[in-house]
Structures are given as structure tokens and as C-alpha cells.
Amino acid sequence: MSNLLSVENLTMKFGGLTAIDDLSFDAKNNKITSIIGPNGAGKTTVFNCLTGFYKPTNGQMFLHKEESKISLRKYTDFKIAYVAKVARTFQNIRLFPAMSVLENLLVAQHNELMVASGYSLFGLLNLKSYRDKEQLAVDKAKYWLDIIGLTHRADDNAGDLPYGDQRKLEIVRAMCIEPRLLCLDEPAAGLNPKESAELNKLLKFIKTEKQTGILLIEHDMSVVMGISDHVVVLNYGKKIFEGTADQTKKSKEVIEAYLGVDE
């Protein structure tokens, strides 16, 4: 299986604090790579570097595309999602609460629709070419809503959905930009066991059906161990272990980092 993302010697310093220290790992196409570690280990910081919210102090991040590779350092801000097609969700859900579920999914397709609407000109003239494109966007939204079973609530405000549904909606909203790499920041936080199981199903579906690699930060071990193909363990910004889920469970270093060790 080919590499999708390779992170090389990534270092992020905030003043005197080194949040990520010389981190290297790979993520593969159509695989779920989990990043775990105790609180404050630097997991979310890795995501923020990958998705352009922070500019790393040092190191490189490459996204592989067939034979070529593009450096994520070159893109900042919205261009990560727009050009490099790296999508993410957030630890604290960031939907557009006062907009409808369908509108949330259409905003994710903003750039294609913007071109289709001739930067609003064709849209104002209400040309058929734009209306067709808009219908396609709605169909795509419906496709994803069918998968998470929220089609009947498409016209309700996203903020009115139950918590678990908001989580799922945020994930499919990120999928609407057709990402090559999907970064999920604690998608199972606050979910009950039944919802966690549904989440596993959704992530497995994305992994197998879509050309998308998934990078996952998670504390819920039932999710991590259930679906991860590869696990990277961080502590104090350093990688302390890397391997399959089973290897991770047995690793002495990981148990030490989570539970502490007898003096």
C-alpha cells in the first residue's frame, strides 16, 4: 500500500515550550492511522500543523499523489483544504449552527459552486448550467446524509441536532470537499457506546469506499483499537511507539506513559 502522508522531523515550538519534538511518521492510503497519547502530548498541535493553522518551526510534511509529492508547508489557511485537499474536524464541534444541515454540506462544496455560479454572475442570472451544478451538490449532500441517516433532518438547523449526529455531520461535511486525507480530532468524544459503534462503521466505510486516508486522534480505546490499522503514540511531543493496534496494547512504553510506572 502506498504512502499518502509522510511527516518528517516535525518540530513545533511555542516560545520555550516544545509541543512537538522531531516527530516522523507515515500514513497510508485507505488506512486509518491513529495518533494517541495522554492529554497535552501534542496530538492536536500535529493536526494544526498539518491543516495549516500553525506554521511548524521545523520539519516537512508531504502529501503523495501518484509519483509526485506536495509539501504541505507551502499551503496555509484555507488553501490546505482547497488545494491540497486535506480536511479536518475539530475537538469541539464546529458546525454552522444557525444554518441548515443541507447548507452546511453546501458550504463545504463552496469552491466548485463558486466557479459554477460564475463567481455569482451566472447565479444571479439564474442560468441553467448553475442550477444543474447546484442540484449535483445537493445530490452529493443527500448521498452523505443517507449514509449517516440524517436525510429527514436536512432542512433543520445543524445546531438543533443531537450531539452524536452533529459529530457525524461534521465528518461528512469534511468528506464533501472530497479530501485525500481526512483528519479527525477526537470524533468519539462524548458519544455513547452505540454512537461510537456507528462512528466506527462510518469510518470503515470511508476507508474502504473512498480514496481517502484517515488520520485519527482519539482517547476512546474501543474506537482506536477497533478500527486503527496503525497507531502512533505521542508523549510530551515525542513519538514513543509506533505499530499495529495489538502491538500497541502490549507495549511497555505505552502502558508506562498512560498509567505511570512504579518507582
Add this chain to the structure above:
Amino acid sequence: MEIKDIIQSFKDSLFTGLIALALFGPIVGLRTASKGEGLFITPQWGVVFLLVGLCILGRFLINLNSARKTEITFFSKFTSKFSVITEDKAKHFAITAILFAVVFPFLPFTDRYFMDVAIMILTYIMLGWGLNIVVGLAGLLDLGYVAFYAVGAYSYALIATTFGWSFWICLPLAGLFAAFFGILLGFPVLRLRGDYLAIVTLGFGEIIRIILINWYEVTNGPDGITGIPRPSFFGLPFKRSPDEGETSFHLFFNLDYSTMHRIIFLYYLILVLALITNYFTLKIRKLPVGRAWEALREDEIACKSLGVNPTNTKLTAFAIGAMFGGFAGSFFATRQAFISPESFTFIESAIIVAIVVLGGMGSQTGVVLASIFLIGITEMFRDLEQYRMIAFGGAMVLIMVFKPKGILANRKPTILMHGEKK
């Protein structure tokens, strides 16, 4: 009611009296009067005690009957019923309102004064609709909107007086200039949000006004620009005795000359401009850029994570909002035939923001209702001279107490998957 409650409400009323005394004491109690050489203070303690007494009594009665509660439920019931009507029958409501606006000049009770007030309300509605794009949709609190109004008015006045071009050429030019200034303001404030953005826009509004005052060579400073051409009815001027070789409006249509012709024309002009603004906003709200504006208002970080370019999105909102402000400014200039920096003070911005916020952010109908309510009430109490601002403040307080989210706070999705709910 127990004795304890009565004592409690009595205490509460005394406290109300104290506040009333602090307010009425200096405002009503100390009246300055000029006698001969200078100013003297004539105290009016009688009136103050009367007012304070009324406040105490009123508060006590309210407390006793606990009327406050029923009053509030009555009002919110009334207003929520009203918003249900305007929501459900939105189309009917809009059509009725537009029809009324169209026949308004020919209603029997409509006189010059009513027409002037109506034109003023329509100007504010148009400004409100323009600002609604920036504040209501894109969520960028702009306290200097009057700057674009001023840029529109001055560009119109300068182009029209210098080149003598007609209204219909100057209007889009003035709009373009205002849009350009919108982008100019937009760039430095891209990173700012909320309070910080509000302060910078407020400063921008003042900068424009101060430039207008001090750039004497171009803007004629505080003296303002006079002799701005009046609009003509497609080339027919509204004049009693037209110049040589010209036909005026009343001669062409064989009517007796009346100053009302021009007023009515101005009225329809601003009505059409306002309706264009409304139509445009309703349309663009349903386009990707409109949705991106609202998404930006909801969560900028989420927008970035989805690949929405926040810079372009914000700048288009500023530019388009400013453009409509510029159009309104042109209209103002041609209506007044005279403009000076005095017309573009901060209070104008504040009124427009108040209209948008009180109307319910993003609601087009809300802007209409708030304009009529605020401007209309202020006009109704014109006889009270400076005290009419109390009516203005009172109107705001009433709306905020009973409808804290604005008169019409319900937002309708821009696109539906399952069609209208029955």
C-alpha cells in the same frame, strides 16, 4: 400578598425613585435661562418631585399587581403572533407592503410632510438592507457605514457638478466608488472580528468625515457642495419655467405645475432603488457567496477548514454593502441638492446599525419594520424637540426587552431538500 412582599415592593419603588431623581434632577430640574447678560439656572424642583413621585407610584402599583409579568407575556405573545403572521404569509405580507408603498403617494391623506417622512424611511430601509449584507449576513459589525453613504453622496455631487452628467450615469459611478472604499476599508480589518472590527470601522467613518471637512479644494470643506443637479424624469426637468429649448415635466404631460411632482418622483426613485437592493440581497443570499457569508458569521475557522477563502468572502461583503450605501448616498445628494459633512456623523451609522440589529439580524422584513418604528416614532414626536430622542431610546428599549433577538429573528434556510413544510 403578604406584608413582607408589600414592604419589599415599597423598598423597590423607593429605589426606583432614587434612580429617577438622579436622572430627572439634573435633566429636568436645572433649567438654564438667559436673562440679560448671561445664563442663569432656574431650578424646577416642583416638576422633578412630580415626576419622581409618579415613578415611585407607578413602580409600586406594578409591583403590587405583579402586572409586569402579564404585561411581558402579553407583549411577547403579541409580537410572536405578529412574527408568525409575517413568516407564514411572508409573500402576502411583502406584496401588500409593496402595493401600499406604490399607491401611498396618491392616498387622500398623503401630503408633503408624509411624503418627506416616507422618503426618509425608505432611505433608511435601503441603508438598512445594504448594511444587512455586512452585519446581518457576514456578521461583520460595521459602525462606520455612514462613510460609504458619504462617499456615494460626495462622488455623485462632485461628478454631477463637475461634468454635468445625468443621474443615471452618476449613480452607478458613485456606487462603484463606494464599493472601492468598501474594499479599501476591508483590507486592513480582515483579521479583526467583533469589538475590534467595530472600533476600526467607527474610526474609518470618522476619518472620511474629517477628510470631507478638511480637503477644502475638493469637497469645499464644511461649506458643503451646493447646486447639485436635481433628478429629471428621463430628461424632463421638474421646473415651473424650463430653460430655452427644454420641455419640463408638467408641460410634457399637460399637468398644472406642482412641487409635488418632483417629490413623488423622488419617492418612486428611492422605492425602486430600495427594492433593487432587497431583490439583489434575497438572490445573492441563495448563491454560494451568500452562504459563505453566513458560514463566516457562524464560524470562521470551520470555513477555513473547508477551503472557503475568508479574505475574498469578507471583501465582497464589504464591497457590495458599501455599493448600496453609495447608491443611497447618491439619492440623498440629488434629493437635498446640498450636502455637507454634517449629514454624515456617527449618529447616522448608529441609527442604521440599530435598525439592522433591532429588525433581527439578517431579516429583510425586520429592517422595514424597525425603520418604520424607529424613524416614524422619532418623527411623530418631533414637536417635543430634543426630547424626541427619548422616544427613540424608548423604542429601542421596548424592542430589546420584548424581542431581544430583534423583531423578526427567524432565519429561513436558503435551500430546502424536502420543500416547504406544511
